[in-house]
Amino acid sequence: xxxxxxxxxxxxxxxxxxxxxxxxxxxxxxxxxxxxxxxxxxxxxxxxxxxxxxxxxxxxxxxxxxxxxxxxxxxxxxxxxxxxxxxxxxxxxxxxxxxxxxxxxxxxxxxxxxxxxxxxxxxxxxxxxxxxxxxxxxxxxxxxxxxxxxxxxxxxxxxxxxxxxxxxxxxxxxxxxxxxxxxxxxxxxxxxxxxxxxxxxxxxxxxxxxxxxxxxxxxxxxxxxxxxxxxxxxxxxxxxxxxxxxxxxxxxxxxxxxxxxxxxxxxxxxxxxxxxxxxxxxxxxxxxxxxxxxxxxxxxxxxxxxxxxxxxxxxxxxxxxxxxxxxxxxxxxxxxxxxxxxxxxxxxxxxxxxxxxxxxxxxxxxxxxxxxxxxxxxxxxxxxxxxxxxxxxxxxxxxxxxxxxxxxxxxxxxxxxxxxxxxxxxxxxxxxxxxxxxxxxxxxxxxxxxxxxxxxxxxxxxxxxxxxxxxxxxxxxxxxxxxxxxxxxxxxxxxxxxxxxxxxxxxxxxxxxxxxxxxxxxxxxxxxxxxxxxxxxxxxx
Numbered sequence: 001x002x003x004x005x006x007x008x009x010x011x012x013x014x015x016x017x018x019x020x021x022x023x024x025x026x027x028x029x030x031x032x033x034x035x036x037x038x039x040x041x042x043x044x045x046x047x048x049x050x051x052x053x054x055x056x057x058x059x060x061x062x063x064x065x066x067x068x069x070x071x072x073x074x075x076x077x078x079x080x081x082x083x084x085x086x087x088x089x090x091x092x093x094x095x096x097x098x099x100x101x102x103x104x105x106x107x108x109x110x111x112x113x114x115x116x117x118x119x120x121x122x123x124x125x126x127x128x129x130x131x132x133x134x135x136x137x138x139x140x141x142x143x144x145x146x147x148x149x150x151x152x153x154x155x156x157x158x159x160x161x162x163x164x165x166x167x168x169x170x171x172x173x174x175x176x177x178x179x180x181x182x183x184x185x186x187x188x189x190x191x192x193x194x195x196x197x198x199x200x201x202x203x204x205x206x207x208x209x210x211x212x213x214x215x216x217x218x219x220x221x222x223x224x225x226x227x228x229x230x231x232x233x234x235x236x237x238x239x240x241x242x243x244x245x246x247x248x249x250x251x252x253x254x255x256x257x258x259x260x261x262x263x264x265x266x267x268x269x270x271x272x273x274x275x276x277x278x279x280x281x282x283x284x285x286x287x288x289x290x291x292x293x294x295x296x297x298x299x300x301x302x303x304x305x306x307x308x309x310x311x312x313x314x315x316x317x318x319x320x321x322x323x324x325x326x327x328x329x330x331x332x333x334x335x336x337x338x339x340x341x342x343x344x345x346x347x348x349x350x351x352x353x354x355x356x357x358x359x360x361x362x363x364x365x366x367x368x369x370x371x372x373x374x375x376x377x378x379x380x381x382x383x384x385x386x387x388x389x390x391x392x393x394x395x396x397x398x399x400x401x402x403x404x405x406x407x408x409x410x411x412x413x414x415x416x417x418x419x420x421x422x423x424x425x426x427x428x429x430x431x432x433x434x435x436x437x438x439x440x441x442x443x444x445x446x447x448x449x450x451x452x453x454x455x456x457x458x459x460x461x462x463x464x465x466x467x468x469x470x471x472x473x474x475x476x477x478x479x480x481x482x483x484x485x486x487x488x489x490x491x492x493x494x495x496x497x498x499x500x501x502x503x504x505x506x507x508x509x510x511x512x513x514x515x516x517x518x519x520x521x522x523x524x525x526x527x528x529x530x531x532x533x534x535x536x537x538x539x540x541x
Contacts, residue, residue, distance in 0.1 A: 469501065
């Protein structure tokens with residue numbers, strides 16, 4: 001049933017323009033157009049939900065702008081607190097309705113009751129020609145900081161509270177049936193529509209029923225490829241296009257450009273399918289990440305075409321030759337600083353590219369490095385030699401203890417014992433008290449033993465850089481008989497003073513970790529050096 005003089009259906013030409021701008025979203029655009037069309041009654045609350053990068057915010061904003069209806073969009077990502085959100089809502093509604101002359105207390109909106117009063121003054125007052133229909137959009141409100149559980153249900157009830165009569169422009173051709181239809185609309189439909197854009201709504205989160213939901217599903221493989229194929233990348237840059245002499249002049253150049261665009265679109269479409277199957281299907285399913293991965297891998301992929309090794313139609317050969325491009329994960333990692341370029345070294349005028357050797361590295365906090373070095377010294381040094389290496393008072397007496405050895409008398413039976421390097425022996429367990437004592441001895445400044453230091457020891461144990469060999473008897477007794485019967489010993493505290501540990505790193509790693517300079521440590525993958533000569537503290541060196 002149509003009301004005379006009122007367009008009840010959305011403009012098809014406008015919908016076609018929106019469908020061309022936002023492909024693969026025809027169903028969602030048509031649903032929103034029928035729900036938000038100015039001449040049609042709209043529900044008091046709508047929920048638009050879907051994963052990230054599915055076009056929810058962009059389509060709603062473009063749709064309301066195309067309809068030329070009064071609306072305000074409030075983004076929760078720009079609001080720090082709930083009060084900030086409410087005050088931004090009042091300011092956005094004032095800017096959309098141009099009601100600054102009312103001199104409302106826009107700077108004060110402490111709660112939802114104050115927001116309701118502001119909306120009543122702006123929307124219900126018909127003296128200055130307030131609009132008959134207003135749309136208020138809350139974008140990403142489910143991620144609002146410090147939001148109470150009742151925020152979303154309260155925002156959804158705003159359309160039921162602020163409800164002046166719906167009165168379209170009068171028309172001379174209106175019949176009695178048309179007036180009855182308008183009266184029926186006034187009895188049920190408010191003029192305020194609240195649109196909530198969410199990512200993943202919970203069941204019954206609005207505490208009400210009958211609320212329309214519009215779902216934006218993630219893009220499938222054909223849809224994502226078709227969206228990226230609409231704007232293909234070119235194979236040849238502006239400076240790399242091969243120049244061909246043509247007798248037809250400008251006509252030949254235009255034909256060459258058309259051929260290049262056709263070849264670029266042909267290769268780009270198949271390339272996007274290969275990126276989706278290899279990387280994006282599991283790690284970059286949204287359209288933004290998929291586009292970013294394709295743009296990063298495009299230049300390395302078409303490098304053989306630019307060099308003339310392969311033609312534009314040799315896609316199968318190109319896939320085999322450049323399969324290493326799709327095997328790495330560099331395109332999926334966001335970087336502020338790009339990866340290191342391979343070093344080039346020339347020999348007899350010919351440039352030869354050599355890849356820099358990659359050494360595995362573990363960047364640890366400052367005190368964690370000292371703790372790991374102390375654990376290595378505790379595992380490979382005998383406990384009886386700790387006073388000789390780590391006591392301050394014995395530093396001056398080291399030379400005396402290393403004095404001349406008395407020569408044995410002739411004919412004496414000497415038990416010769418072969419000394420073995422301590423680094424070749426297995427790591428021995430040590431107690432936590434000894435680890436902390438050695439740590440305080442090798443650190444060049446005073447350190448307070450606080451909870452932060454003990455937390456770093458626990459972290460090293462969870463990273464398997466330190467392995468726990470036995471638990472404390474005190475902790476076992478406190479744990480009770482249940483842990484003893486289970487055989488797990490989970491009741492003992494990891495930081496008991498008598499708990500025993502063993503280091504789980506090699507001598508080479510410790511040398512790189514305690515490198516004598518930042519330059520050496522950086523080349524060996526250990527970060528900044530500690531300036532610790534760990535060889536001095538090793539027994540048998």
